Every structure is written in C-alpha cells, then in structure tokens.
Amino acid sequence: MMADQEVRLMQGNTACAEGAIAAGARFFGGYPITPSTEIAEYLARRLPKVGGKFIQMEDEIASMAAIIGASVAGVKSMTATSGPGFSLMQENIGYAYMAEVPCVIVDVQRGGPSTGLPTKVSQSDTMQARWGTHGDYQAIALGPSSVRECFDLTVRAFNLSEKYRTPVVVLMDEVLAHMREKVTFPDPSEIRVINRMKPTVPPEWYEHFEINPHFVSPMASFGEGYRYNVTGLTHNPSGFPTSRPVAIKAKLDKLKNKITNNISDIVEVREELMEDANVAVFAYGIVARAARQAVRMARDKRMKVGLIQPLTIWPFPDVYMERILEQLDLVLVAELNQGQLVGEVNRVNQGRTRVRGLNRYDSELITPEQIFRKVREEK
C-alpha cells in the first residue's frame, strides 16, 4: 500500500500497475506472457483490495474483449502483454478504436518477430502500436523511460483514453519492466485523474457517437438508462450500421479529428540541452537513458549535442520536429529495432538536415558509448 510521498524500490511493471490503480482502473483482463506477467500477478492481488476485479482470460484476444466489455459497463480497464499477445489483441484493439471505447493496453516489448526473444529487450513493436490493426485510425502510444515514468505515463494513458474515448498503448520494454529503481511516488491528491464525459441529455436525445465540434462524444455506460447500440461495423451517430457514404466519411473523420485537433494536448516531448544544440539524439524509452548519458559525454567534449525524448510516440511529434530540425545539422535516431522511428523523422525532415539511424536488434541495449561514438563519426 502506498503512503504519501513514499519512497520504494520497485520494478517498472509494478509501477505501471500502481499507476493504473491511481488512475482509477478497477478492471484488468489479461493472459500471462513474459516480460509483462508481473503486472497481472501484482494486480491479481492488488485490485480486489481496492474493490476492483482481475480476470485471467483464455488468451489475449479474449483479454482485449473483456476489458472493452468492462469499459462499456463503466469501469476503467487495462490489459498488459508483450509482442505475440499484442499481435493477438490487434483485432479487438481495432474494435475499441471503431467503437470509441476507452481502455489501456500495456505492451512490454520483447524481441520479435513471432515468439522471438521472450526475455530480451526490444523496441520493435513501435510501428505495431501505430499500425497494428487494419483500417484508418489515429493511435496514441506513450513511452516511459524510468520506473517513475511507468507510473506517470500509465496514469496519463488512462487520462488520454478517457478524454478522447480511445484505446491508448503504453510502450514499455523488458529492461524497464524488470529494472528496479528507487521511486518517490506523488501524493495521491496531486495526481490528476480524468474521467470520461457523461451525457447531460435525457436518454431519448442521446447519441452514443454524436458528432459535435470536439469530435468526442459523451459516453453513457450500460445499465444507466441510455440504451444504445455499439458495433464494429461503420455506424452513424446513433450507433447503427450505415452504408451511406456521407455517414461513413463523417465517422472516419470523427476518429481522425478527435486526435489530430488535439495534438498539443496529447503530444509530449522532453528535450535536454537543445537550446544551442546542432546535433540531437532522438530516442524513447530505455534508449533515452543511454542517450542522456551520451549527450553528457559529448558536452564534456564541447560538442553541442542535445536529447529529444518523445514521451508520446504516437501521434508522432511532427510539429515539434519541424521546428527543431531547422536548427540541427544532424539527428541521430537510436532505437532497439532495424529502424522504425527513423522513418518518421525522415518523413518530417523532408531533406532539411542529415538523419542517421543507430539500430541495435541483437537483444542487447544500446550503450552511451555507442551513441557517443556514432555522433562523433557522423558529425
């Protein structure tokens, strides 16, 4: 149990689970998979203590279905998995996008493809978090880099999910999940918790997918007297399947606009020593820690190197990058895969400056020395 301002030695998985509790999550449906299992184990014990519910489902498809069901019934819900399970969840993650059901999916990344490397670190699900399910949609994914951030960004994931009625992915990794750090948790009274907007209209006026200027519709729960239909079929504002082109476009625009109209609220980038930098290391998650150290090493050598650490991976921080790229001669994108975010940096860059990738996918972490050497070589 957490006391105010308590200092604890804790692993990333546990901090993530505590973040969920702090955000108000009271339902977890999951299936055991390394390296995320401690989240399920911890919540199996912890959730009933706060009156919440834990259920171990028969697979990840069912886990995702169960948390959507719980959320529609009005309970904030989460699941946690790793690459192979994340693949299985994609079908119902797509349902959550389409049916606009708030929920949080934690993906503790391990090496892939397929069963890959169950106990080894990776960032190779970065693109899966963006484009994992079929169809057009806007994804939100957050990438913590410390145990404390596992807590904070899980809270934020719930808040964004509730605010925008959409699934949100927390992209962790094996090292972060199992790494134990000293953590000081915030006073519970200081944690900002956002809950989904509820309808203020009488049931006969209620439209579960109403199109309003914010593109986010108020959400009644099952059993509250608002009897509505939810479907994965493309639907009109009332939730009934439609094949009218105007209604189809309106629905897909709604899904897009509710995210793209709120980029400044959703996208969070942490920068360090960027004021005078002409070189930037771009890295998220566990790699950002090595990058931070590499930046210090470079500064010791009087090189003007800074760190760009996106805390929001998706939507990609296009606006920030467009501005910062103007001042840079070189961006080094360090990631634990064969090059996923480097493509996004190149897309925004449009040839403005030099973009180089530093990729490691042999199951080991990128070291500060590696990043420092690469910066020196390329500069």
Added chain:
Amino acid sequence: MERMPKVTHHYLRTKKEFPNVWCAGCGIGIVLGAIIRAIDKLKLSRDEVVMISGIGCSSRMPVYVDFNTLHTTHGRPLAFGTGVKLAKPSLKVIIITGDGDALAIGGNHFIHACRRNIDLTTILINNQTYGMTGGQFAPTTPFMKMGTTAPYGNRERAFDIAKLSIAAGAPFVARGTVYHVVQLEKLVEQALLKNGFSLLEVISHCHTLYGRLNKEGGPVEMMKWQKQHAIPISAAGKVPPEKLRGKFLTGVLWDIEFPEYCEEYDKVIAEAQGNA
C-alpha cells in the same frame, strides 16, 4: 395472437433499423420473438438487459432490440460478455451467437465460458452453415452434407454442441428448435433464470443456402424435419434405441449447481479486504 405483436414491439427499436437483414422464412426471428416474450414474462427491465453478439446472421439480432446492445467481433461475444458481467454483475447479459461464431472462430472462448461459469445466458442458433458469407460448411455441418466450400461433400464430423458444453463444464445445457416455439420460449426463460453459465442451442434452418445446396426444401420442409427429428428428453426413455438414431433430444439436457464466478469474486474481494 393479438397480444404477441404488442409485447414484441415494446422491446424493438421500431423506428431505427427495419426491415431486418434476415431472409423471409428464416428461423432467427422466431428465436428473437421467444427471447422477448421470456424477458417480458420475467419482467426484466430494458435498462438491465445487455444483449451481446458476434458476427453472422444471428448476431445481427441485438441491433433491433431496445436493450443495451453490443455487436462485437467474430467469435468473441462471450469474451466481451465476460468483461461486461464481471464489471457490473447487476446487468442481465444475454449472448446471441451462431454455430460458426461460437464453435469455430470462438471455440476457445466457448469452452472457457462453459468452464468459468459466469452468469451469461448464451443462445446459440445452429443453422448448420455460415449464412451471412454464403453457405460455407460449418463445424456443425453433418458429414457429407454440401457447402459452397465443401462442393464434394463435407468430410469433417460435426460438433455435438450439448455434449461439448457439458464436457466443458457448463452447468445448464438445453436444446430447442424454431419449430417448437412454445417449448423454446420456456427454455429461454429457464436459461435466463439459471444462476450460472447457461447454453441454449436452438436448431434452426437456412433454406436460402444450406437447404438449397442440400436439396432439403424451403422453410416449411426444413421445419417439418425439425418436428420429425426432435425427441423431448422426457420421452427419450420410452423410445427404443433404434428409433433414436438420427434424432436429437430437446429440453433441458443438463442442469447442475456450481458456484457462479462473479459471486465467487465478491468473496475474493472480501478476503482481500480482510472481511472474509
């Protein structure tokens, strides 16, 4: 007959989505009527009823009824329903599924829902084929019957849904047909009253596809087949074994008591909070 349409209309989203997608003569509407009359008889409020379905002809049912309705992904309604029911056990959750939905793509969820014993009333409409996609063979298509993907006859064995459910741990298993509509209404009522997972298989027909491919006639002929092949379980003991061959039993086939999961979880909460 005068009372019935009135009762039905009270529970339909009459202004929304009619006409429906089902072919004229389809059995699914008969099941819907039986469900509504059972709900009306039990005086369940529309606000507390949740109807959840997967994908397929039968799974189009929830969109027409004025309950809390969730039309989910193919094969997954039981998994969605598990989340809804556990999160809010005060809701009355009815699962509408078909034979392909529940037993092929959703087979894993099906056996685990039977085993887990959450209070979900599951109505499985078995028309022995994939109707919505056009008459492909299903896990319930009998051996050597035709399907558009079994043009030389189906070489697989069909599931016995009742035996499968009982073996998987379902505490309540029943079977009815769309021909025996009075019995069907009673079976729905019993399934709704069961505290625990209940499985009601409803034998229906797809004359549009299965019936045509297998030369079994129209809805009238196919419902006659149901009439001729159904044997009430109460009468089964009196029928000589050779006369049971090729027939199927109807009624409540299995009814045992086992602790319901949501109630058990309340005990978990009490124990975790030190109130056990």
